[in-house]
Amino acid sequence: MKAKLNQIREEAFKLLEDENCNVEEIRIKYLGKKGELTSVLRMMGQLSPEERPIMGQLANEVRAEIEAKIAEMAEANKAKELEKALVSEKIDVTAYGKEQKIGKLHPLTQVQRKMEDIFIGMGFSIAEGPEVEYDYYNFQALNIPENHPARDTQDTFYITDNILLRSQTSPVQARVMEKTQPPIRIISPGRVYRSDEVDGSHSPLFHQLEGLVVDKGITMGNLRGMLETFAKTMFGEKTKIRFRPHHFPFTEPSAEVDVSCFVCGGKGCRLCKGEGWIEILGAGMVHPNVLRTCGIDPEIYSGFAFGMGIERITMCQYGIDDMRLLYENNIKFLKQF
Numbered sequence: 420m421k422a423k424l425n426q427i428r429e430e431a432f433k434l435l436e437d438e439n440c441n442v443e444e445i446r447i448k449y450l451g452k453k454g455e456l457t458s459v460l461r462m463m464g465q466l467s468p469e470e471r472p473i474m475g476q477l478a479n480e481v482r483a484e485i486e487a488k489i490a491e492m493a494e495a496n497k498a499k500e501l502e503k504a505l506v507s508e509k510i511d512v513t514a515y516g517k518e519q520k521i522g523k524l525h526p527l528t529q530v531q532r533k534m535e536d537i538f539i540g541m542g543f544s545i546a547e548g549p550e551v552e553y554d555y556y557n558f559q560a561l562n563i564p565e566n567h568p569a570r571d572t573q574d575t576f577y578i579t580d581n582i583l584l585r586s587q588t589s590p591v592q593a594r595v596m597e598k599t600q601p602p603i604r605i606i607s608p609g610r611v612y613r614s615d616e617v618d619g620s621h622s623p624l625f626h627q628l629e630g631l632v633v634d635k636g637i638t639m640g641n642l643r644g645m646l647e648t649f650a651k652t653m654f655g656e657k658t659k660i661r662f663r664p665h666h667f668p669f670t671e672p673s674a675e676v677d678v679s680c681f682v683c684g685g686k687g688c689r690l691c692k693g694e695g696w697i698e699i700l701g702a703g704m705v706h707p708n709v710l711r712t713c714g715i716d717p718e719i720y721s722g723f724a725f726g727m728g729i730e731r732i733t734m735c736q737y738g739i740d741d742m743r744l745l746y747e748n749n750i751k752f753l754k755q756f
């Protein structure tokens with residue numbers, strides 16, 4: 420039995436010498452309930468009364484030694500693991516953090532919002548209309564009957580003979596007037612479509628902002644004053660506006676409106692192509708036919724309307740020379756605004 424106990428000690432120690440040994444497995448193998456030392460102790464009963472205390476003491480010594488060695492190894496393993504963790508989980512507190520990229524609004528949206536704010540400040544409210552529109556609202560109600568030549572420059576995408584993608588925001592005028600008696604003071608920004616090839620200044624989808632004011636005694640003077648206020652707020656205090664006679668079927672008289680170039684102040688530069696002026700919108704007094712068609716008596720009421728391209732104003736404001744840049748979603752380009 421003595422030999423057996425010494426053998427157990429030797430074997431256990433040998434296993435525990437190995438740095439990568441599984442300490443818990445060794446503990447169970449030798450000291451566990453069904454372990455080797457325990458089974459030797461069970462045989463104590465067979466010993467003579469003189470031998471028993473001697474073997475008992477030896478067995479206790481062996482157990483104590485193995486336990487001490489196991490504790491030592493467990494301690495060493497723990498230290499080793501801590502060492503490993505300290506190396507592998509090292510944090511460089513001086514390293515740069517991950518940059519949080521905050522998005523922002525597209526330049527077209529920024530400009531549209533700015534325009535909306537200016538008009539809201541002048542007492543306008545925002546009206547919306549459908550992008551898929553009836554021929555009636557896009558053309559007929561606006562004094563553009565079938566086969567009218569004005570349809571040529573506004574060729575668009577047809578869904579049926581009567582339903583199309585609106586070529587302008589002007590149909591919202593008709594929709595609002597049909598539903599509301601004056602006073603009316605609305606703007607209507609939104610997408611419009613035309614059957615145009617893509618190039619630096621054309622796109623089959625673009626944006627306009629429409630305006631309409633109808634009340635008793637509205638004159639072209641009101642239109643001019645209101646547009647001047649808009650231009651000064653949008654482009655700067657020194658901005659002047661100029662009306663040039665034009666023709667739109669839904670206004671009479673009609674005008675194209677220019678603003679003095681806000682880069683050169685009117686002297687002539689690259690942005691205004693040497694003109695000193697930049698065309699920004701079409702406008703005029705709402706045609707009596709349009710008022711009548713929409714259920715408003717032109718003997719009592721008069722009104723003005725205007726429509727401008729949001730792309731054009733955005734391009735002028737930021738000096739963008741190719742419209743395609745606004746739709747390509749190139750982050751490097753968009754980041755600048």
Ligand code: DAH
Nearest residue numbers: 587670701702703724725726
């Ligand atoms: N709808 C016109 C266009 O797309 C722009 C326009 C001109 C709108 C005169 C108006 C207006 O309201 O009075 O070319």
